[in-house]
Amino acid sequence: MSARHRDARGRPVVAVTGLGIVTSLGQGKQANWEALSAGRSGIHAIERFPTEGLRTTIAGTVDTLFDGPFAAPELSEKLATLAAQEAIDQSGLAAPGDFPGELFMAVPPVEMEWPQKQELAATIEGEVDYDGLLRAAASQRYRAMHEMFLFGAVADHIAERFGTKGSPISLSTACSSGATAIQMGVEAIRRGETQAALCIGTDGSVHAEALIRFSLLSALSTRNDPPEAAARPFSKDRDGFVMGEGAGALVLEDYDHALARGATILGVVAGCGERGDGFHRTRSSPDGKPAILAMQDALEDAGLKPDDVDYINAHGTSTPENDKMEAMSCAAVFGERMARLPISSNKSMIGHTLTAAGAVEAVISFMTIANGVIPPTINHANPDPAIMLDVVPNTARQAQVRTVISNSFGFGGQNTCLVLTAAPFVPESRA
Amino acid sequence: MSRDVVITGIGLASSLGEGVEAHAAALAVGAPPVVDAATFAPYPVHRLKPLELDRQIPKKSDQRQMEPWQRLGVYAAGLALDDAGLKEDSEAKATLQVVVAAGGGERDHAVDSAILSGLRGANQPGSFLNERLMGDLRPTLFLAQLSNLLAGNIAIVHGVTGASRTFMGEEQAGVDAVRIAHARVAAGQAEVMLVGGAYNAERRDMLLLLELGGFLRHGDFAPVFARRDGPGAVTGSAGAFLVLESAERAARRGARAHAALGGVVAARSRRAPGSVETTLRGLLGGFGLLGRDVLAVTAASGAAAITDEEAAAIAATGPSRRVATGDLVGHALEAAFPVSVALAAAALSTGQAGQAIVTGAGHWRGEGAAHLMKA
Numbered sequence: 001m002s003a004r005h006r007d008a009r010g011r012p013v014v015a016v017t018g019l020g021i022v023t024s025l026g027q028g029k030q031a032n033w034e035a036l037s038a039g040r041s042g043i044h045a046i047e048r049f050p051t052e053g054l055r056t057t058i059a060g061t062v063d064t065l066f067d068g069p070f071a072a073p074e075l076s077e078k079l080a081t082l083a084a085q086e087a088i089d090q091s092g093l094a095a096p097g098d099f100p101g102e103l104f105m106a107v108p109p110v111e112m113e114w115p116q117k118q119e120l121a122a123t124i125e126g127e128v129d130y131d132g133l134l135r136a137a138a139s140q141r142y143r144a145m146h147e148m149f150l151f152g153a154v155a156d157h158i159a160e161r162f163g164t165k166g167s168p169i170s171l172s173t174a175c176s177s178g179a180t181a182i183q184m185g186v187e188a189i190r191r192g193e194t195q196a197a198l199c200i201g202t203d204g205s206v207h208a209e210a211l212i213r214f215s216l217l218s219a220l221s222t223r224n225d226p227p228e229a230a231a232r233p234f235s236k237d238r239d240g241f242v243m244g245e246g247a248g249a250l251v252l253e254d255y256d257h258a259l260a261r262g263a264t265i266l267g268v269v270a271g272c273g274e275r276g277d278g279f280h281r282t283r284s285s286p287d288g289k290p291a292i293l294a295m296q297d298a299l300e301d302a303g304l305k306p307d308d309v310d311y312i313n314a315h316g317t318s319t320p321e322n323d324k325m326e327a328m329s330c331a332a333v334f335g336e337r338m339a340r341l342p343i344s345s346n347k348s349m350i351g352h353t354l355t356a357a358g359a360v361e362a363v364i365s366f367m368t369i370a371n372g373v374i375p376p377t378i379n380h381a382n383p384d385p386a387i388m389l390d391v392v393p394n395t396a397r398q399a400q401v402r403t404v405i406s407n408s409f410g411f412g413g414q415n416t417c418l419v420l421t422a423a424p425f426v427p428e429s430r431a
Numbered sequence: 432m433s434r435d436v437v438i439t440g441i442g443l444a445s446s447l448g449e450g451v452e453a454h455a456a457a458l459a460v461g462a463p464p465v466v467d468a469a470t471f472a473p474y475p476v477h478r479l480k481p482l483e484l485d486r487q488i489p490k491k492s493d494q495r496q497m498e499p500w501q502r503l504g505v506y507a508a509g510l511a512l513d514d515a516g517l518k519e520d521s522e523a524k525a526t527l528q529v530v531v532a533a534g535g536g537e538r539d540h541a542v543d544s545a546i547l548s549g550l551r552g553a554n555q556p557g558s559f560l561n562e563r564l565m566g567d568l569r570p571t572l573f574l575a576q577l578s579n580l581l582a583g584n585i586a587i588v589h590g591v592t593g594a595s596r597t598f599m600g601e602e603q604a605g606v607d608a609v610r611i612a613h614a615r616v617a618a619g620q621a622e623v624m625l626v627g628g629a630y631n632a633e634r635r636d637m638l639l640l641l642e643l644g645g646f647l648r649h650g651d652f653a654p655v656f657a658r659r660d661g662p663g664a665v666t667g668s669a670g671a672f673l674v675l676e677s678a679e680r681a682a683r684r685g686a687r688a689h690a691a692l693g694g695v696v697a698a699r700s701r702r703a704p705g706s707v708e709t710t711l712r713g714l715l716g717g718f719g720l721l722g723r724d725v726l727a728v729t730a731a732s733g734a735a736a737i738t739d740e741e742a743a744a745i746a747a748t749g750p751s752r753r754v755a756t757g758d759l760v761g762h763a764l765e766a767a768f769p770v771s772v773a774l775a776a777a778a779l780s781t782g783q784a785g786q787a788i789v790t791g792a793g794h795w796r797g798e799g800a801a802h803l804m805k806a
Binding site for chain 2: 049050051052053054107109110111112114117118121122127128129130131133134137138140142143145146147149150151152155156159160166167168169170171172173174180184187190191193208209212213214215216217274275276277278279280281282290294410411412413414415416
């Protein structure tokens, strides 16, 4: 195959040929799009575990996939499997179990959970300690727990199921992990190492301890009633994020490779930008510089200017600090135009899907491009006078969108921005 | 585009101490390992030789907000930056990209134990758990536990504010971290990268995870390739970071190169008898014909069967010498491969060999190899 299409820097163009998504709004692109464009929330009261004594009792969990109890890595794997299957099916790229490219996967941190520790503890006489747990483990009667709680196991299982090539990568850049998974796929294709990449972000880790940890950091909304009104990004009365679960999967492909096989091209990942932040472990630099630079880097990587951007898919967590910093950073990048440039937060409806968010929101961004409709920021009754943005309040809006910036910012100074565009020369592609 | 990549900075800390010299000397003479068979009995562990943290992490407040594995990693990263002459180069650090291989944070063993004891008699186990976690978890613990916070702390402590990525997935995370960092410099996607990992072996929660699968040696230390009587890993606290740089950039700034990193490759074999040997042979074969005077450094875990397979794959390349990283500093999981590459680079830097290969088969999944030459 002759290499015909190159981006402004002479690199392969990275096309998107498959998209898959699962969130609390449902399974698949259609179910999610219906809800997102109707401004419907997937946030609800938690039923998975008892919530007595907790300050936050709501989340955007995905509750329909298991009949019995399950551990977070099992749900994360299930969510990823469903999203990946949808994306691969749409791409038409792979025979079952034989995906011809590498796997880049954002997975939530994994550790042994309480039910399994309780199972070991039940064998101990007297007070429980780790030496007792170790003796139970040494019996080799609990071998399955080893694999269940390895960091690499979720991606390994996905690699096995879909037959991806090479060494699967499990990564974390906190709340920008999903975007980093996509960026790594883009880089591998640009290096010419692979002509296709399966990029997934998944997170099914809403359990008591995970929720309590965020709660102890005062990061979560405590506006439990009604649950669907808790996430209110960019509002004056925002009080924290709502945990969500889900997965987003993208099949990335060398554009020429996709063209040669007659694939429908759903869009292009045109640019990626990332910056670290050495200011603080949870707080962003007050001047917003890393976020500003990440957006500017992404635009430069795409060979585009701020004026080319039609819409911003915000990180928009609904925490006081993020939304303020993001608004300020966007104003710095887009200038006066920011007052008119639509920016909305999917998290107002699906919550913060954490590790998965960057991938989930990239999938939604491509659906936004395909449908010519911008999903709203719901629960926007009380604008923050310090943040004067067009947040597409409460109801979806028709708009021609060809170029999106999708922002992801995470604890630990992780800032990743993606520039996602419509397919070149094929304005009526469908996602 | 494929550019030459050199290693201009090595940061190493382990049970043997810290720095290139200490480790190169131990490697040269096959120094006996420092093993503590008592504290975590029946599991022998190579405990970290205590660090003077102030030398790399000047602020006590920073030290307090990190767990041991993060302090170890930040310390080793600082050594690598010093060694590469980049520590005071704020311009370079502002764009320096970081890849870290990391596991997770340490459990509060006392809290876990007390809660597990209490749960057995609790009438309402769910609300009991909530109440105890709300009361007993330290809010900052969560941050110390995030895998990507080793990278975050490198940014905060050393002012490295280029972007970072954290790979997880046990030993293979370390292989892939070095592989991706190398690939990005070779392809011109980055000029200089800081890559490495750190592992704290002095944790019962990690011993528990490995023991669940039967991957730990009990009793006394024995060399990695002489554990027939009791296969399994002897884990060790160790951290290693490398500064990888395009040869061009290194030459331009007059930096000393310890070694050239010729290639880093990785695979995921479907584990079955023989698969590790076949896979490693394939990976090593990709390096072409190796000459004489080849040092083989292996990150083998000591797990049954696969360690013998790794030995066979190494033997097939006819190295002049084979060194098991585990015999020097123990098995450092995510850090095992970065430590091994660092040892190989230190050996080349001190004239112990003309070239080196590094291999590693994860205790459960993943195979990797690297090829280093004299710079």
